[in-house]
Amino acid sequence: MSEQAEVTGVTPTIEMIDATLASLTDATRVIAEEVNWTVMPGDYWVVGGLHGVGKSDFLAAGAGILLPTRGTYRLFGKTIEYGFEQELIETRLRLGVVFDGGRLLNHLTIAENVALPMQYHLACSHDELTARVSELLEAVDLLNLANAFPASISRNRQQRVGLARAMALRPEALLLDGPLTGLDPTDSHWWIEIMDRLAQGHPAMGGRPATLVATAHDFRPWRGHARQFAVLRQKHLRLLRHVGTDTEEHLMREMVSEDFD
């Protein structure tokens, strides 16, 4: 168990100890080595990095889709393996993932995409399901697009639907891949605002504060919102302590610097 978990006695949400992580698309490509990272309940992390460093793969490893080739990974204190056994599924469902671009199922409508995890895992009536889907789509301001297909809406909106789908089973933690990537200031503001509400306790999530991890290629929009920061570069994860008070120049330097220390 990590030092932080030992001191507090609280089970970490995500725990990586001396982990070596590979790429999801190319198992021979290492994206990070000697990763020691602990996400505690209630944390609000932003993991930064330039394009191509492997932020999406890092997030997939955080979610347990991609297990480390070396080292330890635990989710809610439990060792995770590949497979779909009931106990494993129960642990996995305590965490939701919002992929870059949403990764919605293209043959289903927006409402069907959001309903899918509930239909699969819960025995809800049609009325309950409809009410919950409406609540979730309303939370992401997309109720009017319920019957549209993913291909007919923008990438940003697809990712919002991805957020609604990830919130469907009221997970304790949410991992978001590049929610602000390529967005205009209005949409960026929308995402920051909803993440703040999720961190405080969103009504659609039962009012319980969610543990959040987001990836980004710029820390600046997150200052004053996220509470923990880390940067992925040179195949290492570097934890940053003073992002809130750092200058913009220093933050940019953290992202692009070629020196690790």
Place this chain on the structure above:
Amino acid sequence: MSGVEETDTGFFWTTRLPRSYVTFVGRRIVRFLGALHALGAFALISFGVLISKFGVARSVIYPVALSQIARSGLLLLPMILFLAIALGLVIIGQTVSLLSRVGATEFLGTVMAAVVVRELGPLLTALIVLSRAGTANVVELGTARALGEIEALEVMGIDPIHYLVVPRMIGMGLAVFALTIYLILGALISGYVWAFLQDVPLTPGDYVRQLAAAVRWVDFVVLGLKTFLFGISIAVVTCYHGLARMLRLEEVSRATVHAVAQTVVVCVLLDALFILIYLVA
């Protein structure tokens, strides 16, 4: 090794001759056995999920299975009926001219039963389902894989084999079975109509009696087993090529071509196995 290389012009492709034909054939055989091994493993995993998750998430799986039955079966019915009429014409047209030369038109029903019920019916139906629904499977699943939808299912705690492969196995198994019955019935009826139009002296009663005499109980058992296995094979091989490994979008078309070729080989091998059963029975 694709077996082809680009010429200097870049416009033409020439076949490269293998250095040793023994090596070439050996490599092909090893590759074929490797493919069979991988397909067998995927089939076993899929059957395992079908059994272990039977009845799980019925509200999701049943509608998907029904839509697969519609896609692989119902929507192909007009095409199958058209082929049935054509098949009746082709077989009766050729057989009548042959049998009337030797004065053996009373074997018309026997020939129809042997050709349509035992061999052509199931195989032709399987090929139609493969070309219309099987190829769509590879493209859909390959695209879903390339776009990362499979990882999205995994994080939702949904087994992609349960959600994507099992309904296709059920749908295609039932579709090939049902369509084969329609194809056989259509071909037998159209066969008689064509025989009637060619003034063959055969009453409907005699024709049915000939058919009844030619078809044994083992035909029904083998027909059911064979068609269901053909359908499941189409589903398993096409799903394997769409899902089993990480695909890039540009690889989807090649995966489709491989899937079609391998499914045809698997169906023909199964057919050969059932011929052995006929010989033993």
